[in-house]
Amino acid sequence: MPRIRQDALGGALGLAFGACLLFWLIPRWVEPDEDLRLPVSLMPQIVAVGFVLCGGAMLIRGALAPRSKSDQATGGFAQGEFRGLALMILVLLAATLGFQAFHFLVVAPAIIAASMWMFGPIRPVGLVLTSAIGPILIWVLSAHVLGRVLP
């Protein structure tokens, strides 16, 4: 998508987000505090107005600007990239859920193994060694050297 058209889309989203903040999110999720001299919602409202103004300016610029050969397309997803991103997010979410049930030394090797597998082909020995050694070293550093609790 040409950059200038990205501006139009981004501007529309920014404008919509600013409006959403002003008319829904702030009234719903910002609690008042009568003890403060100025309203608690002052800064959020200023930010929301900022989104509206910047979004509007981007929308106008994107919509009205002439197209040129120098306006290079950017920001698109390469083939398989969206799928890879979704997979990475799933791995991280699964790992976090796994930490709720299992010890760090059980889940961490799985995270490393899954990430290494996503990278590409690897010899099983390398996979096993890295999945084992990395988490152990991190566990020793965190739990014993730094004295911090791990999930």
Add this chain to the structure above:
Amino acid sequence: MESVLAGIAAAFTFWTVLSVMAGVALGIAIGAIPGLNAPMAIAIAVPLTMTMDPLAALGMLVGVMKGGGFGGAISATLLNTPGEPSAVATALDAHPLARHKKQPRKAMKLALYSSVVGDTCSDVTLFLVAAPLAAIAIGMGRVEQTSILLASFTIIALLSGRSLLRGLVATLFGVLCALVGTIGGGLAERFTFDIVALTDGLPLAAVAIGILAVPEVMEQVIKGRTRPPDAPVIEESAKPEDRRVSLREFWLLRWVLARGAALGTFIGALPGLGSSVAAFLSYGVTMRASRTPERFGKGAHEGIAATESANSAVNGANLIPLLTLGIPGNVTAALLVGAFIIHGIEPGPRVFLYDSVLIYGLFTTMMLANLGTFLLGNVGLRIFARVIQVRGQILYPTVLLLCIVGVYMSSSAGLAAIYIMIVFAVIGYLMRKFDYSVVCFIIGFVLGDTFEHSLRGTVTILYRDPLGRVLEHPFAIFMVCATLVFVAFILIGQARTGRKALADASAEPRT
């Protein structure tokens, strides 16, 4: 004077020195690996330093910052792939010197010595100007502080990305994220969505690591970089003089180094401009000033000296606006602000009043870090050169695990912090994809609370008689006007460049 001596004494303890050296080693190693950089390393290291003594913790982070400045030159020299963006200019002459003239060690040592000189010069400048500027800044009120913050946000948004509007949107989003949590003594909640973990606000480590480090790792894993960039075969000359930098050779570069250090210091003190700008500017100026500019790009010593002295000089100078005004000029300084806050220290001019021993201790650790870079860079050059050969398939998953561990350890939110990290990792990935400045976001997030505090004070002061009261603050008026003029100047220049490009494109013959 007592504070200075106490600060120096505090820095020369075993653990502080060890922390600084460990930071330098980590910084050089991380900086040398293409795809990783010093801000990522600092973001991950901040949670790890939480239980350390504040001076040791800050010393370690400063060591990472300075080591990373040199580390990028290693892969720039050997692989022609800079480990840090600031080393792009270094590669122009360092790689030809290594590959075509068969002097890789000379190239890396030139980069090392130039980096240390640049770093030291900017540190000395910092030591000399920080306290006097802080004394002036302490006298500033809320109105002046608000005007400075607004100017900083605008200038950083303008200079950090290719679009002012996108930069401002990123900054606003960062400020919005800083508003999550409670205000007014914890009685009024904002944007917590009834989630208990958000009542203390979004954890800095989760946000910083999520938006800075994890997207880079995700990108590497998704694209599947199984091997380091194809390393060209580099032979080394057998002559001893081709493996070291003689005193005479270094002395001949004195004016180049001085100019690079001065440029880097000046640019580092300005928020928004980074070490890449300093490096290229110094390179261009040096080439134009040279009587033999045709040597540049072919292994000229001056090319390496100019870029490395300038990009390293930015490091110390970056801390000038941080320590005097509490305003970070780039991501690294913003993360250091976070580290200050985690250790209960409010960054800004008042730290010279309430914690002067820490500040002078920090200055001392900066000099120690320069010394450490010189020693470790010299002694460990071969080891660091091997680090770049570590397979990405092993490195990036390990870094990902370190990110998760760092986020968990740094926050009382526990596993919720990891969920927050994941959300910001997606946001950071999309921001990079669609060219919204992560630097602006981080600075907006780190300064959001400070900005709100000063803005609320400003509104209270100006409320009853805005026009009358604002005339009592000429500095604030000057800051706003100067910012508008600067923005107009840059935008007009960009518009002219854009019209020229459009005209050139229209004039191209159709095929």
